[in-house]
Amino acid sequence: MADDLPGARGRGGGRHRAKRGRFGKGRGGGGEPSEGGGAVDFLSIGKGGGKGGAHALPPPPMPAVPIGEPQLSAPRAPPRAPPAEHTARTSSTTRAHLTETTFEALSISPLTKRAVREVLGYEHCTQVQAQTLPVILKGHDVIAKAKTGTGKTIGFLLPTIELLCRAPTGKKLVYALAISPTRELAGQIKDECEALMTFHKPQLSCAYICGGTNIKADVRMLQSPPSLLVATPGRLVDLLFNYDLVPLFNELRMLIFDEADQLLEMGFRPSITQILSALTSSRATRQTLLFSATLMSDIVQVAQIATRGGEATRVVDTVGTEDKATHEHVPQRLTVTPVHAQTAELLALLEEVTQEPGYKVLVFFNTARLAGMFAELLTVIGGYTVLEMHSRKSQPHRTRMAEQFREGTNLVMLSSDVSARGMDYPDVTSVLQVGMPADRAQYIHRLGRTARAGKAGGGYLLLADFESGFSAQLKDLPIISRPPLSAEGVAKYTPVLQQAFKRLPAVTLSCAYQAYLGFYNSHLKRLKFTREDVVRRANTFATEVLLLDSPPALQAQTVGKMGLKGVEGLVVERGSAEGHRKGGGGKGHGEGGGKGKGGGKGNNSARSEGRGMSSRRA
Numbered sequence: 001m002a003d004d005l006p007g008a009r010g011r012g013g014g015r016h017r018a019k020r021g022r023f024g025k026g027r028g029g030g031g032e033p034s035e036g037g038g039a040v041d042f043l044s045i046g047k048g049g050g051k052g053g054a055h056a057l058p059p060p061p062m063p064a065v066p067i068g069e070p071q072l073s074a075p076r077a078p079p080r081a082p083p084a085e086h087t088a089r090t091s092s093t094t095r096a097h098l099t100e101t102t103f104e105a106l107s108i109s110p111l112t113k114r115a116v117r118e119v120l121g122y123e124h125c126t127q128v129q130a131q132t133l134p135v136i137l138k139g140h141d142v143i144a145k146a147k148t149g150t151g152k153t154i155g156f157l158l159p160t161i162e163l164l165c166r167a168p169t170g171k172k173l174v175y176a177l178a179i180s181p182t183r184e185l186a187g188q189i190k191d192e193c194e195a196l197m198t199f200h201k202p203q204l205s206c207a208y209i210c211g212g213t214n215i216k217a218d219v220r221m222l223q224s225p226p227s228l229l230v231a232t233p234g235r236l237v238d239l240l241f242n243y244d245l246v247p248l249f250n251e252l253r254m255l256i257f258d259e260a261d262q263l264l265e266m267g268f269r270p271s272i273t274q275i276l277s278a279l280t281s282s283r284a285t286r287q288t289l290l291f292s293a294t295l296m297s298d299i300v301q302v303a304q305i306a307t308r309g310g311e312a313t314r315v316v317d318t319v320g321t322e323d324k325a326t327h328e329h330v331p332q333r334l335t336v337t338p339v340h341a342q343t344a345e346l347l348a349l350l351e352e353v354t355q356e357p358g359y360k361v362l363v364f365f366n367t368a369r370l371a372g373m374f375a376e377l378l379t380v381i382g383g384y385t386v387l388e389m390h391s392r393k394s395q396p397h398r399t400r401m402a403e404q405f406r407e408g409t410n411l412v413m414l415s416s417d418v419s420a421r422g423m424d425y426p427d428v429t430s431v432l433q434v435g436m437p438a439d440r441a442q443y444i445h446r447l448g449r450t451a452r453a454g455k456a457g458g459g460y461l462l463l464a465d466f467e468s469g470f471s472a473q474l475k476d477l478p479i480i481s482r483p484p485l486s487a488e489g490v491a492k493y494t495p496v497l498q499q500a501f502k503r504l505p506a507v508t509l510s511c512a513y514q515a516y517l518g519f520y521n522s523h524l525k526r527l528k529f530t531r532e533d534v535v536r537r538a539n540t541f542a543t544e545v546l547l548l549d550s551p552p553a554l555q556a557q558t559v560g561k562m563g564l565k566g567v568e569g570l571v572v573e574r575g576s577a578e579g580h581r582k583g584g585g586g587k588g589h590g591e592g593g594g595k596g597k598g599g600g601k602g603n604n605s606a607r608s609e610g611r612g613m614s615s616r617r618a
């Protein structure tokens with residue numbers, strides 16, 4: 001089942017460090033209604049395919065949003081501009097994509113211009129900003145693709161704010177809604193929005209909602225709704241259907257999907273369908289924006305679900321007009337190792353990439369439990385300042401980790417995919433990916449966390465031999481082979497690993513085993529594995545990587561949920577999970593249970609923020 005991505009309630013991603021951090025449990029959501037609205041013509045979308053600028057679809061018969069002269073009224077007491085702390089964060093990647101177009105030259109509100117100048121400290125638009133702004137201001141739905149780290153957030157926020165301030169927003173309604181797949185990203189968007197809205201307050205305001213926090217506080221906050229709301233899907237569904245908040249969105253003018261391809265994929269699809277069904281009253285008139293760095297393969301499907309389609313929709317693909325996308329120019333290396341050598345390889349690679357002065361290394365694992373286990377392992381081994389970032393960690397912890405990683409150097413962050421998309425950590429020197437990513441897009445997004453910050457970023461992918469087929473999906477990328485350690489090289493790390501694994505709690509190892517099994521069990525087709533194969537692989541992981549004497553026991557219920565009942569090789573727990581290691585204890589629990597589609601009914605808000613499909617937590 002899809003599981004939750006609890007996390008920083010915005011602060012984690014917050015550039016402005018908004019003071020938030022409430023916890024609580026989301027409640028079940030409504031059913032799974034289908035999207036209302038009539039049929040639309042999508043044939044003209046996606047087929048144009050050409051790159052560079054908005055596709056030349058005919059202009060819409062009338063703009064979806066009335067566009068007139070700005071109806072601005074200056075705030076009574078203009079707020080003081082906060083320092084331009086954003087300037088320092090503008091990466092070389094972003095700079096490389098700046099255009100001749102200045103924000104001053106745009107036909108936008110002077111209040112927004114002032115914020116861009118004084119708060120953000122930006123002068124020139126990036127390509128995606130320059131190309132989408134006029135199209136959005138004309139009232140089109142826009143499907144935009146631009147490489148990672150090139151300013152998509154401002155690309156959708158700036159025109160949205162512009163449209164909001166061009167027409168009255170005086171009612172107690174939400175006029176713009178931005179949906180983000182993760183809590184961290186929601187917070188980051190909200191922070192960027194706050195900055196852009198600095199001089200529009202109090203006429204315009206911004207807030208965000210996400211799972212894992214006290215929903216009643218959200219309900220209270222929405223009694224005075226912000227003009228622009230940022231939300232994660234699960235919490236939004238919860239609020240819409242369990243707290244009768246659909247009317248708040250009756251006059252929605254702008255609906256934004258950040259990381260749109262992820263939001264439209266199967267794991268999120270039920271929640272998104274529910275959200276769209278709740279927003280039917282504005283369907284014909286609102287604009288919809290879909291932004292992502294990886295988008296186009298599934299474009300017709302994406303468009304069908306979310307946009308008005310036909311002439312109202314434009315595709316803006318700036319990748320063709322920019323220099324190469326991150327994943328096409330950042331040096332990347334692939335190492336394929338036997339399973340037993342994987343951890344030694346990781347340690348060797350860490351030694352290598354942390355030679356760089358001021359290093360900041362982000363290491364991705366496929367599940368929260370694996371990220372957690374390796375973080376514990378590295379901590380036991382010592383030598384690095386290790387930060388741990390995944391859904392199993394508390395909100396305050398994640399917030400602290402995000403801030404530390406954003407601001408510090410000489411750090412190694414071990415993360416699940418909660419950090420894969422959108423997170424704007426400056427100066428990440430290397431991105432390591434351990435194990436086969438969920439798909440090609442995820443590989444690209446993870447890699448996009450580097451080369452944002454003026455330093456020569458690098459990407460490293462460590463695959464086990466049985467995963468090597470994944471590299472075929474990356475064959476067009478500049479990935480070179482990095483030879484694996486020799487047998488002697490691996491042996492050098494054996495004593496330290498044996499000692500370190502012995503010091504890890506049995507429950508940590510048991511959970512890591514279960515998570516590993518759960519992850520690969522949800523990728524049987526890709527790996528051409530039978531259920532017996534996946535159990536065999538997981539058992540090898542238990543004995544050769546975790547250095548256990550035997551595979552940990554799993555609860556019968558977990559085995560059933562994974563669809564692995566009766567598969568040879570599993571140790572099914574009747575009473576306790578203890579006993580696989582002398583002196584060990586603890587039960588295998590949590591991550592890894594369940595297979596099949598995420599979402600659906602009883603939409604636990606936290607769960608819906610996960611990537612769905614796979615039986616793991618990020």
Ligand SMILES: Nc1ncnc2c1ncn2[C@@H]1O[C@H](COP(=O)(O)OP(=O)(O)OP(=O)(O)O)[C@@H](O)[C@H]1O
Pocket residue numbers: 086089090091094095098122123124125126129146147148149150151152153154292293421422423424448
């Ligand atoms: N016009 C601009 N001039 C200078 N810096 C900018 C400009 N626009 C955005 N930036 C900065 O560039 C960085 C990257 O922007 P942003 O996070 O929006 O990228 P993105 O395209 O959404 O990346 P991802 O695909 O990873 O989500 C941010 O720190 C942002 O504030």
